Amino acid sequence: MSEKQVSFSIKNWSEDDRPREKLVNKGRLALSDAELIAILIGSGNREDSAVGLSKRILAASSNNLSELGKRSINDLMKFKGIGEAKAVSIAAALELGRRRNGGDSLSRKRITSSSTVFEILQPIIGDLPHEEFWVVYLNNSNKILEKQQLSKGGITGTLVDVRLVLKTALELNAVGIILAHNHPSGTLKPSKSDIQLTQKLKVASSSLDVKVLDHIIVTEKAYFSFADDGLI
Missing domain, CATH: 3.40.140.10 (Cytidine Deaminase, domain 2)
Structure with missing residues (x-):
């Protein structure tokens, strides 16, 4: 694996740019939606970091998590760097959020x-x-x-x-x-x-x-x- 390919994994970013560490050190509210999705997918592609790819995914859904939650697994897999496992992780996380909202309402x-x-x-x-x-x-x-x-x-x-x-x-x-x-x-x-x-x-x-x-x-x-x- 080339040095360029390796750099897209979150673990190879500078510590200040790692959303996982940011969540631990600064709390959940300190992270943007894109950074939270980046934690789910772990890495980006040749052109984008995990956060960059997450921003593109959100932008395609008008930066609206409800709209993103409507996307199918196949829709998510159309983004370069998003395979089935990453698409399932995104869908599962959004579904948990939807169910939590429903539980809170009860x-x-x-x-x-x-x-x-x-x-x-x-x-x-x-x-x-x-x-x-x-x-x-x-x-x-x-x-x-x-x-x-x-x-x-x-x-x-x-x-x-x-x-x-x-x-x-x-x-x-x-x-x-x-x-x-x-x-x-x-x-x-x-x-x-x-x-x-x-x-x-x-x-x-x-x-x-x-x-x-x-x-x-x-x-x-x-x-x-x-x-x-x-x-x-």
Whole structure:
């Protein structure tokens, strides 16, 4: 291996430029997004250091970690110097961050409004590139008993099992449920399928004294509430 090739490994940088040492000595907040990604990938390519390559990867996603999190493994591997292992490391780290946000949101367990539902579910489904349908189960104090992913891939393309929703509600002794799904397109307008499914679940659950309280459409930055708009 030539001297030029060796120099791109982080361990061969000057100590002041090493993001790992910087994290240890100065703390996590001292590092830029690019430096944190550089720690994940470890080395760059012939043209870029690990930090330089990380900056290019971020720039291609508008320097937005949420946008970067939407990229597939194959998308990441299009960058010179990013093989499958490095791409997987980046994807895994971003997914952990997304799940951590979702876990932090669950500390607000009592639902007081549609905005509370949005705060809880946006970190989980708000920036996904595909559609997912979720159900939030509540007790008589509007506290969350459980949240459950019911389908993945879109309401029109995936069977939403009404029986499973009601079975889980009975097992949890839930008295209320909130339906939610994301629109990757960013549109907040409910589709005909959204409205039909809401009514189907509302009728089915009412026979078991379980009330559909709302149906929330979640996007990256905003939401639509069936209840707020008088559709339930």
